[in-house]
Structures are given as C-alpha cells and as structure tokens.
Amino acid sequence: MPSADILRCLVLAAGLTLAAAGPAMAIPFSFIKFTDNSTEDISGQLGLEVTPDGDNAIHFTFTNAVGIAASITDIYFDDIEPFSVGSLSIAARSQGVSFGLGATPHNVPGGNEIGFLADFSADSNAGPGGVSGNGVNAAWEFLTLRFLLIEDFSFEEVVARMLEGEFRIALHVQSIGAERRSDGYVTTASREKAAPEVPEGNGLGLLGLGLLTLGFALRRRVSSEAARPARRRRH
Numbered sequence: 160m161p162s163a164d165i166l167r168c169l170v171l172a173a174g175l176t177l178a179a180a181g182p183a184m185a186i187p188f189s190f191i192k193f194t195d196n197s198t199e200d201i202s203g204q205l206g207l208e209v210t211p212d213g214d215n216a217i218h219f220t221f222t223n224a225v226g227i228a229a230s231i232t233d234i235y236f237d238d239i240e241p242f243s244v245g246s247l248s249i250a251a252r253s254q255g256v257s258f259g260l261g262a263t264p265h266n267v268p269g270g271n272e273i274g275f276l277a278d279f280s281a282d283s284n285a286g287p288g289g290v291s292g293n294g295v296n297a298a299w300e301f302l303t304l305r306f307l308l309i310e311d312f313s314f315e316e317v318v319a320r321m322l323e324g325e326f327r328i329a330l331h332v333q334s335i336g337a338e339r340r341s342d343g344y345v346t347t348a349s350r351e352k353a354a355p356e357v358p359e360g361n362g363l364g365l366l367g368l369g370l371l372t373l374g375f376a377l378r379r380r381v382s383s384e385a386a387r388p389a390r391r392r393r394h
Contacts, residue, residue, distance in 0.1 A: 184210060184211060184314075185208045185209070185210045186208065186209045186210070186318050187206065187207065187208050187209075188207045188208075188209065188321060188328075188346050188347065189202065189205070189206075189207075189346070189347050190202050190205045190207070190330060190344040190345060190346055190347065191344065191345060191347050192342055192343070192344055193269060193272070193273050193329075193343050193344065193345050194268070194269040194272075194342045194343040195342070196340045196341055196342050197335040197336060197338055197340035197341070197342050198336075198338065199227050199229075199335050199336040199338070201226075201227050201229050201332065201335060201344075202344060203226075204223060204224040204225060204226050204227065204229070205221075205222075205223060205224075205231070205330065205332070205344055206221070206222040206223070206224060207219060207220065207221055207222075207328065207346065208220045208222075209314075209317070209318060209321070210314075211314035212250075212305060214313075215307060215308050215310075216305055216306060216307050216308060217305070217306050217308060217314055217317055218250055218303050218304070218305055219303065219304045219305075219306070219328065220251075220301055220302070220303040221234060221295055221301065221302045221303075221304075221330070222295065222298075222300070222301050223295045223296060223297070223298070223300065224298050225296065225297055225298050227335065227336050228296075228334060228335070228336060228337075229296065229332050229333070229334060229335045229336070230283070230290075230291040230292070230294035230295065230296035230332065230333050230334050231283075231294050231295040231296070231302070231330050231331075231332055232282060232283045232290050232291060232293075232294040232331055232332065232333045233262045233267065233280065233281070233282040233283070233330065233331035234258075234262070234280060234281050234282070234302075234304065234328065234329075234330055234331075235262060235266065235267040235270070235275070235277040235279075235280045235328065235329040235330075235331070236277060236278055236279040236280065236326075236327075236328055237270075237275045237276055237277055237278060237326070237327045237328075237329065238278055238320075238325070238326045238327075240325075242306070242308055242309060242311075242312040242316070242317055242320075242326070246306065246307035247260060247279045247281070247304060247305070247306055248260070248304070248305045249281070249302070249303070249304060249305070250303040250304060250305035251301075251302075251303040252301065252302045252303065253299065253300045253301050253302075254300075255288075255292075255293075255296075255297065255300055256283075256293065256294070256295055256300050256301070256302050257283060257284040257286070257288065257293040258281050258282065258283055258284065258293070258302055259281065259282065259284055260279075260280075260281050261280060261281070261282075262277070262280035262281060262282035262331075263282065265277060265280065267329040267330075267331050267343050267345075268331060268341070268343055269343045270329060270343065273345060275327060275329055275345065277329075279306075281304060282331075290333065291333050291334040294333070296334070321346060322348065323348060324347075324348030327345055327346050328345070328346045329343055329344065329345045329346075330343070330344045330345075331343055332344060
C-alpha cells in the first residue's frame with residue numbers, strides 16, 4: 160500500500176477517535192475563501208458537520224455563526240469519483256431556511272478557478288423572504304442535506320476523501336457585510352478539532368477504538384483497490 164494511503168488511514172483513525180469521545184460521531188470541517196469580491200472574510204463563522212445516518216447515508220449540516228451579516232444561499236458538491244446514487248435530499252432545516260435541490264448557476268461562481276465542478280447542488284428559494292432571507296443567515300439557523308451512499312462507500316471513506324481534498328463542498332455566500340457582496344468558500348483539505356477532555360480511564364478505550372478504525376480502513380482500502388474502476392478526473 161502506498162505510504163500516502165497509510166497516512167490517510169492514520170489521520171482518519173485519529174479523527175474518529177476524537178469524535179468517539181462525544182455522544183455522536185460528528186466530524187467538523189471549516190471553509191476558506193476563494194474569491195475576492197468582498198473585503199470581509201467570514202470563513203471563521205461558517206460551519207459544517209458531517210455525520211453518519213445509518214449504514215448507507217450521510218448528513219451534511221451547515222451553520223453560520225453570524226458575526227458579520229451574510230447568508231449561505233447556494234451549496235455545491237464536487238467529488239472526483241461520485242459516492243452517491245444521485246439521491247440528494249433535504250433532511251432538516253431550521254425555521255427561516257428554505258432550500259430546493261439544484262442550484263442556479265449549476266457551478267459555484269468562481270469555481271472554475273479552483274478546478275471545482277459541481278456534481279450536486281442546492282440553493283435557497285427566491286420566494287417570500289428572498290434568496291438571502293431564505294438562506295442560512297442567522298446563528299440559530301441550519302440546513303442538513305442527506306446523501307444516499309452506494310454500496311462501495313462508507314461514512315469513513317467519505318470523511319477520508321474530504322480530508323484529502325478529493326471531495327469538496329463549496330458555498331456561495333451573499334449579502335456579506337455592509338457592502339452586501341458575495342463570495343465563494345470551499346472546504347479545506349484538512350480539519351482542526353480540539354481534543355476533548357477525556358477521563359483517564361477512557362484513554363485506552365479510545366485508543367483501542369482508533370486502532371480498530373485504522374484496521375477497518377486499511378482492510379477496506381486493500382479489498383476495494385482491485386475492484387474499483389479508474390477515477391474520474393476532470394481537466
């Protein structure tokens with residue numbers, strides 16, 4: 160197995176070990192700004208948590224801890240090798256958020272500059288409240304999107320590919336600050352998560368879980384490499 164794959168599995172095992180300390184396996188990711196329309200950078204207030212939904216689905220929950228006024232109005236998914244059967248749905252949303260599947264434009268504005276090509280998308284509705292008003296624009300608002308996974312993929316595999324930057328999510332954020340401009344934000348290839356306080360007695364248990372996760376990931380990688388077709392690459 161290539162050393163990069165081993166490193167990938169080690170990072171994933173460490174991340175899932177940390178996540179196991181909490182009541183649910185919620186993996187947080189952050190965003191970076193990739194366009195320069197607004198003088199404001201609100202990447203610090205944009206949030207994403209990735210959680211499993213049973214054995215064959217995954218949830219993506221988007222939040223906006225508003226300090227600077229802004230609204231998440233479009234969400235785009237770019238996966239080099241698609242992991243979904245095309246079943247994207249809206250799993251949950253807070254009051255004040257109204258989204259539909261299929262964004263306009265089809266690709267995130269400015270996405271071509273970073274090689275981003277959307278496979279799936281969703282955007283805020285333009286009905287009562289307007290596009291920005293129906294987006295995620297307040298600290299108490301959220302939107303959860305659900306993907307159905309094909310048999311060959313798992314929650315762990317998707318998270319690992321997000322960590323590597325093989326699977327990315329981009330946001331079109333509008334009405335930013337006093338200028339009310341828009342910008343694009345994309346998930347980073349790695350995530351930061353502070354280690355939770357864990358009682359000493361749980362340390363070995365968490366380490367054991369991490370090793371089991373590593374073993375699972377290594378075994379899955381070895382078994383799937385031979386059967387998996389060549390990846391879809393874009394130019």
